[in-house]
Amino acid sequence: MDAKIVLSLEKVTKKYPGVLALNNISIDFLEGEVHALLGENGAGKSTLIKAVAGAIDVDAGIIKINGQEYHEMTPSLSRSLGIEVIYQEFNLVPTLSCSENIMMGESVGSSIFFNSKLVDAKASEVLKQFAVAIDPKKLVQELSIAEQQIVEIAKAVSKNIKILIMDEPSAPLSVAEVEIMFDIIKQLKQKGVTIIYISHRLEEVFRISDRVSVMRDGCYVTTKNTKDTNRQELIKLMVGRELKESYPGRKNPPGDIALEVKNLTGNGDKNISFVVRKGEILGISGLVGAGRTELAMLLFGAEPIQKGEILLNGQPVIIKSPLDAIKYKIGLLTEDRKGQGLFLEMSIKWNISFPIAGRISKYGIVNTKKEDEIARKYKERINIKTPSLLQQVINLSGGNQQKVVLAKSLAAESDILIFDEPTRGIDVGAKQEIYQLMTDLADNGIAILMISSDMEELLGMSDRIIVLCEGKLAGEVKKDQFEQHYILDLASGTH
Numbered sequence: 001m002d003a004k005i006v007l008s009l010e011k012v013t014k015k016y017p018g019v020l021a022l023n024n025i026s027i028d029f030l031e032g033e034v035h036a037l038l039g040e041n042g043a044g045k046s047t048l049i050k051a052v053a054g055a056i057d058v059d060a061g062i063i064k065i066n067g068q069e070y071h072e073m074t075p076s077l078s079r080s081l082g083i084e085v086i087y088q089e090f091n092l093v094p095t096l097s098c099s100e101n102i103m104m105g106e107s108v109g110s111s112i113f114f115n116s117k118l119v120d121a122k123a124s125e126v127l128k129q130f131a132v133a134i135d136p137k138k139l140v141q142e143l144s145i146a147e148q149q150i151v152e153i154a155k156a157v158s159k160n161i162k163i164l165i166m167d168e169p170s171a172p173l174s175v176a177e178v179e180i181m182f183d184i185i186k187q188l189k190q191k192g193v194t195i196i197y198i199s200h201r202l203e204e205v206f207r208i209s210d211r212v213s214v215m216r217d218g219c220y221v222t223t224k225n226t227k228d229t230n231r232q233e234l235i236k237l238m239v240g241r242e243l244k245e246s247y248p249g250r251k252n253p254p255g256d257i258a259l260e261v262k263n264l265t266g267n268g269d270k271n272i273s274f275v276v277r278k279g280e281i282l283g284i285s286g287l288v289g290a291g292r293t294e295l296a297m298l299l300f301g302a303e304p305i306q307k308g309e310i311l312l313n314g315q316p317v318i319i320k321s322p323l324d325a326i327k328y329k330i331g332l333l334t335e336d337r338k339g340q341g342l343f344l345e346m347s348i349k350w351n352i353s354f355p356i357a358g359r360i361s362k363y364g365i366v367n368t369k370k371e372d373e374i375a376r377k378y379k380e381r382i383n384i385k386t387p388s389l390l391q392q393v394i395n396l397s398g399g400n401q402q403k404v405v406l407a408k409s410l411a412a413e414s415d416i417l418i419f420d421e422p423t424r425g426i427d428v429g430a431k432q433e434i435y436q437l438m439t440d441l442a443d444n445g446i447a448i449l450m451i452s453s454d455m456e457e458l459l460g461m462s463d464r465i466i467v468l469c470e471g472k473l474a475g476e477v478k479k480d481q482f483e484q485h486y487i488l489d490l491a492s493g494t495h
Helices: 045-053 075-080 098-102 116-128 145-157 175-190 202-208 231-239 292-299 322-327 337-341 348-356 368-381 398-411 428-443 455-461 484-492
Strands: 005-016 019-030 034-038 060-065 068-070 083-086 163-167 194-198 211-216 219-225 257-266 269-277 281-285 307-312 315-317 330-333 416-420 447-451 464-469 472-478
Touching: 005 045, 005 194, 019 045, 019 194, 019 211, 034 045, 034 202, 034 231, 045 075, 045 083, 045 163, 045 194, 075 083, 083 145, 098 116, 098 145, 116 145, 145 163, 145 175, 175 194, 175 202, 175 484, 194 202, 202 231, 211 231, 219 231, 231 428, 257 292, 257 447, 269 292, 269 447, 269 464, 281 292, 281 428, 281 455, 281 484, 292 330, 292 416, 292 447, 322 330, 330 398, 348 368, 348 398, 368 398, 398 428, 428 447, 428 455, 447 455, 455 484, 464 484, 472 484
Parallel strands: 019 219, 034 194, 034 211, 083 163, 163 194, 269 472, 281 447, 281 464, 330 416, 416 447
Antiparallel strands: 005 019, 005 060, 060 068, 211 219, 257 269, 257 307, 307 315, 464 472
């Protein structure tokens, strides 16, 4: 018996000024399948999601739900048909609690009055599925990026869903949290829920999907049974050319110690000590809440240090603010590049030159010629793809936004760079560029600390790995000890 088609797009087209975002797209999605949707940034995946969710109007084509044709889709109609979307950019209310976000729009209890205890209880039931200790009463703005992602997923699965669209849901999650999410997906699939899964992590696609569709430049390329294809074929279909997915080799060994941390305590971390050498990529691993980003914030001066010592090139320094960190040539590429790393409404040039505005100014007036030279230099050096340096950063792809964040730190002449989830939400082609840039920087003597939840990335890029568990250093893993289960054992505190 053939599987039932629950969602069908027929010749769907969407145009923006100068861009054909969706070009005559036709795809079917089956009941109870996990259907992966792949493509580079700019392929049209996000536009397709928004069309199905009713967030945008399409210019032509038909959307069919269970055989019923819809020439116009609205958010309320989409939700009433059982469609829920977990967007890559969170759709949460920061000033409300986790439980209020999860149960938003739901009728809870029989009273006309808001029953906070009942709402908290219902939300707790949903959160229990994730085996993560998140207080339902806690405000969303107080959560980490990974915890916010779990709340987003919990919010979606709490509804009576028929079709769940997940856009890069695993990006901020550690390996353990991803496994929990996969269990949830399996449960939903058994209930007949259709999952449309968008991810740049191909290992996940092969792990959980039944079929995979590829898009490129706004066009539909093909759909394949996942078991009948392989990584290289999918990469070629996505980028339109052969692209070897690998980690660049290193030319130079690490040198002298650039950064030494002794018994660093603060921001939830306790007595953390380690060193990183010039030209070394030090990976930082750990589960959600382990204290990885918290450590980055301490080193960058964004959170106060309670005790401990930081030494640069053997000399103790005091870092009380990001300005101090920049002065000591420490740069941070934040996990939340849009919320913390960029001024989205400002130009590429403005973003790159902002940290060094004092250096290129006289009497409070920026030397625009110098600003142009510096912005152009780093645009060309790290290949930021844009028609103009005056382009607003919000209009760039995820990979190019990440390059602008990197350009800021390079313009500030950083000797130590902290990359927090450097390839989150970035397509396979852009990933290779970021990896090559990081390798080139290390080969030129830059010390790199790389926080990553992507185990393949950690193992492929790092010279050494330190593992955090509950705000403490759980262990250090040398290159010849690299093994996923060993690192997970350290991260979970079982080793």
